[in-house]
Amino acid sequence: MKDMANVPSxxxxxxxxxxxxLSGDTATVGVTDHAQHELTxxxxxELPAKGRKVSAGEACAVVESVKTxxxxxxxxxxxxxxxxxxxxxxxxLVNSSPYEAGWLFKLQxxxxxxxxxxxxxxxxxxxxxx
Amino acid sequence: MLxxxxxxxxxxxxxxxxxxxxxxxxxxxxxxxxDEHTTVRKAAGIFDISHMGEIVVSGACAxxxxxxxxxxxxxxxxLGQGQYTLMCSETGGTVDDLYVYRLDxxxxxxxxxxxxxxxxxxxIQEAEEAFDPGDTLKIENVSDRTGAVAVQGPAVAHFIDAVxxxxxxxxxxxxxxxxxxxMGSIExxxxxxxxxxxxxxxxxxxxxxxxxxxxxxxxxxxxxxIKPAGLGARDTLRTEVxxxxxxxxxxxxxxxxxxxxxxxxAYDKGDFIxxxxxxRKKESGASRKLVAFKSLEKSAPPRPGYTVWNQRDGGExxxxxxxxxxxxxxxxxxxxxxxxPGDAGIDKTLYxxxxxxxxxxxxxxxxxxxxxxxxx
Numbered sequence: 001m002k003d004m005a006n007v008p009s010x011x012x013x014x015x016x017x018x019x020x021x022l023s024g025d026t027a028t029v030g031v032t033d034h035a036q037h038e039l040t041x042x043x044x045x046e047l048p049a050k051g052r053k054v055s056a057g058e059a060c061a062v063v064e065s066v067k068t069x070x071x072x073x074x075x076x077x078x079x080x081x082x083x084x085x086x087x088x089x090x091x092x093l094v095n096s097s098p099y100e101a102g103w104l105f106k107l108q109x110x111x112x113x114x115x116x117x118x119x120x121x122x123x124x125x126x127x128x129x130x
Numbered sequence: 131m132l133x134x135x136x137x138x139x140x141x142x143x144x145x146x147x148x149x150x151x152x153x154x155x156x157x158x159x160x161x162x163x164x165d166e167h168t169t170v171r172k173a174a175g176i177f178d179i180s181h182m183g184e185i186v187v188s189g190a191c192a193x194x195x196x197x198x199x200x201x202x203x204x205x206x207x208x209l210g211q212g213q214y215t216l217m218c219s220e221t222g223g224t225v226d227d228l229y230v231y232r233l234d235x236x237x238x239x240x241x242x243x244x245x246x247x248x249x250x251x252x253x254i255q256e257a258e259e260a261f262d263p264g265d266t267l268k269i270e271n272v273s274d275r276t277g278a279v280a281v282q283g284p285a286v287a288h289f290i291d292a293v294x295x296x297x298x299x300x301x302x303x304x305x306x307x308x309x310x311x312x313m314g315s316i317e318x319x320x321x322x323x324x325x326x327x328x329x330x331x332x333x334x335x336x337x338x339x340x341x342x343x344x345x346x347x348x349x350x351x352x353x354x355x356i357k358p359a360g361l362g363a364r365d366t367l368r369t370e371v372x373x374x375x376x377x378x379x380x381x382x383x384x385x386x387x388x389x390x391x392x393x394x395x396a397y398d399k400g401d402f403i404x405x406x407x408x409x410r411k412k413e414s415g416a417s418r419k420l421v422a423f424k425s426l427e428k429s430a431p432p433r434p435g436y437t438v439w440n441q442r443d444g445g446e447x448x449x450x451x452x453x454x455x456x457x458x459x460x461x462x463x464x465x466x467x468x469x470x471p472g473d474a475g476i477d478k479t480l481y482x483x484x485x486x487x488x489x490x491x492x493x494x495x496x497x498x499x500x501x502x503x504x505x506x
Contacts, residue, residue, distance in 0.1 A: 040147075040362075041164045043456040044430050046485070062485070064430055066163040066456055067362050088428070 005034035005128055008099055012115065013124035014075035019099065020118060027076060030103040031063065031094060034128045040065045042094040047083040047105055054080065054107070056114050061104055063094060076114045078107035135180035136277045136337045137344055144358050152245030154181040156361050163362035167458040170326055170367055171502075174283035174351050175359035179332065180340060183247035184276045185254065188237040189267035196230060196238055199257050199403060201386060203396035207232040212306045212321055214394055216386050217253065218404030222411050224380040225253050227391075229323060231308045239308075239319070241334075243376045247273050257403065277340025281347050282330030282367075284501070285354035290331055292350040293343070294320055300331060313346060325364060327371030328501050369453050370499035372422050372466060378434060378452045379420060379466060387411040388468065389420050390496070418449065419474035421493045425463035429489035431456040432465040432482050439481045440473060442488050448473045451482055457499065463491070464498050 007013070012020040017035035021028040036042065044064040054060045054074040061072035083105045087093060093102035109115075119127065132155040141148065146157030156178070159166060169175050187196060196204040202215035212231035216224055226246040231239045242250045251271045258267055281290070290300045294311035300320045303309055308321035316339045324330040335343055348356055365375070374380050379389050386395050387408055395408060425432065432454030440448050454465030465482075473480065476495050481488035 040159060041162050043164075046430060062430070066366060066431070066458070067158065069430065069433070 005032065005037060006099075007032065007034075007121050007125045007128070009121045011099070011121065012075070012118035013121065014073065014118060015127065016073045016075075017128075018072060018075045020075050020115075021103075022115065025109045025112065026081065026106055027078065027109055028103050028106050029075060030098055031072060032124070032128075033098050036095045036098045036102070039063055039070055039094070040067065042091045045084075045087040045091045045094060045104070047087065048080045050080050050083060052080045053110070054078065056111075056117070064091075072104060074107065075118055076107065077110045079110065080105050081108050082106040133181070135178055136340050137178040137180060137279075140341060140344060141178065141358075146358070146360060149361070151361055152181065152243070154244055156181060157358075158362045159360040160358050163360070163366060164458045166357060166359035166363035167366050169355065169357045170283045170328060170359055170363060171459055172284070173355035173357075174281065174285040174289075175326075175357055175363065176344065176347055176351070177280040177282065177359050177361075177364055178278075178344070179280050180277040180337070181244035182278060183240075183242040183244060183250065183271070183273040184278070184334060185240040185242060185251065186233075186237065186270045186272055187240065187254075187267065188234075188270075189262075190236055191262060191266060192236050192238055195258065195261050195267055197399055197402060198261055199254065200228075200230060201395040201402065201404070201408070202230075203399045204230065204232075204238070205399065207238075209233075209235065210308055212308055212323060216380075216391065216394060217250065218385050218408065219382065220404055220407060222385045222387060222404050222407035223382040224376070224385045225382070226250050227374060227376055227380055231319075231321065233308070233319075239334075241278075241332075246376060247271070275337050276334060277337045277343075278332060278334045279340065279344050279347065280324055280326075280330060280332045281351070281356075282324045282326040282328050282359075283356075284329055285351070285356070286330050289350040289354055289356075290320075293346045294318065303331070313343060316342060318343060325373055326367040327373070327497060327499065328367075365453075366455050366458055369455050369464060369466070370457050370459055370497065372496035372498060375453065384468070385411070388416045388418055415471055417471070418468040419471050420452070420466055421469055421474050421476075421478075421480075422466050422496045422498050423464065423480065423491040423493045424457075424460070424498060426479065426490040426492050429463060429487075430484045432463045432489075432491065433484075436482045436484055438467050438469055439483060439488055442481050442490065445481075448480070454482075459499050463489075465491075
């Protein structure tokens with residue numbers, strides 16, 4: 001009875017349900033529609049500090065629903081250059097607009113080749129079974 | 131293998147997200163915990179509570195036995211009346227907290243927590259053997275052949291009579307009262323009780339009949355906005371009104387004195403299991419006390435297990451959160467914590483720690499939320 005999750009074709013994905021939008025050497029990161037559906041009502045988001053250096057697969061944000069706190073992993077390594085300040089007042093944007101207004105953070109890539117390890121939309125769709 | 135209730139298929143068809151709870155596979159939510167919570171506060175919600183246990187105690191000395199077994203005074207129960215009570219150990223901890231109803235002059239129904247059914251039955255049987263050497267009492271665990279639903283919210287009294295027929299109307303039951311009603315050929319016990327802080331009813335019937343009752347209540351409640359609600363909303367609703375949950379506020383080491391449930395302990399009724407230990411704790415003071423609290427700042431929601439401190443920086447750990455959540459009604463973090471008695475009381479600022487950061491909360495009088503007066 002579940003809705004089919006939306007998996008945009010212009011993004012890259014991680015196995016742990018984050019998406020990456022590339023623009024030059026900057027990557028915007030958020031959680032997928034499938035993930036927001038599984039997380040349920042997001043009521044609090046903790047974002048990394050600007051300037052923090054993270055490596056691929058490192059837990060660097062926390063998304064909390066009524067019931068649980070879930071770690072969010074950076075799909076690629078780099079330096080955090082911007083975080084979505086709107087989520088402090090409107091955490092529900094992660095549910096209502098996971099690919100646009102509900103983005104989490106932006107990174108300056110440290111190792112562009114890591115992008116190759118990310119999942120294509122097709123591979124991610126296969127993983128979540130849509 | 132997790133146990134399933136007779137409503138399992140219905141939860142699946144309604145899109146319920148299933149989780150493990152006390153050995154049962156139960157819906158935590160159907161659409162959204164916040165939406166289901168709000169629907170119960172404003173209109174009506176229906177919960178599957180078939181996982182809960184039902185034990186019938188009957189016989190000439192049933193009343194005397196229950197007064198020996200349980201903390202509240204069963205002699206106060208007139209026919210068709212129920213009460214909240216606790217089953218304590220000799221050390222003043224809690225075997226379980228439960229509701230007991232007087233169905234007949236010598237017959238009582240105990241509704242117990244799902245996760246405690248086996249422990250309760252063993253405890254009751256052992257107590258019965260000591261209390262009743264002539265074995266005149268009948269203790270019957272009917273949990274496996276019994277289903278139950280809770281239908282809760284301000285709108286429920288407007289449609290409950292469309293489902294059940296009896297010598298009186300179900301809507302005329304008073305708080306904690308139980309009666310036998312019919313839905314066609316199906317017989318059900320309906321009580322005016324619940325675990326949400328709203329007006330509402332709980333319905334107990336044979337397992338094979340409970341789906342028909344569930345469907346009939348949803349049908350009758352549809353014009354009133356009824357929605358199925360899961361364990362997630364059940365937990366946020368009970369936390370707002372500070373009802374204890376076994377395993378959180380109560381356990382084998384934690385009893386009514388620590389939990390502030392002295393109102394449900396009838397010390398004056400004569401001896402009962404745990405009385406001496408409870409009296410000792412009451413007089414010398416418990417080693418920790420339950421407080422309810424509300425967040426003072428926007429922060430990550432408080433959750434069970436988080437530590438509680440007396441200062442924002444440094445200071446001492448003074449306790450631990452036992453229940454905590456974002457309150458859908460109040461829009462802030464709320465919860466309950468066990469803390470050192472010296473730091474208990476209301477209007478005190480304490481701090482809970484999450485991921486190395488401390489957030490202030492203010493202790494407050496229970497309940498943290500009160501039902502709104504029905505204007506209709």
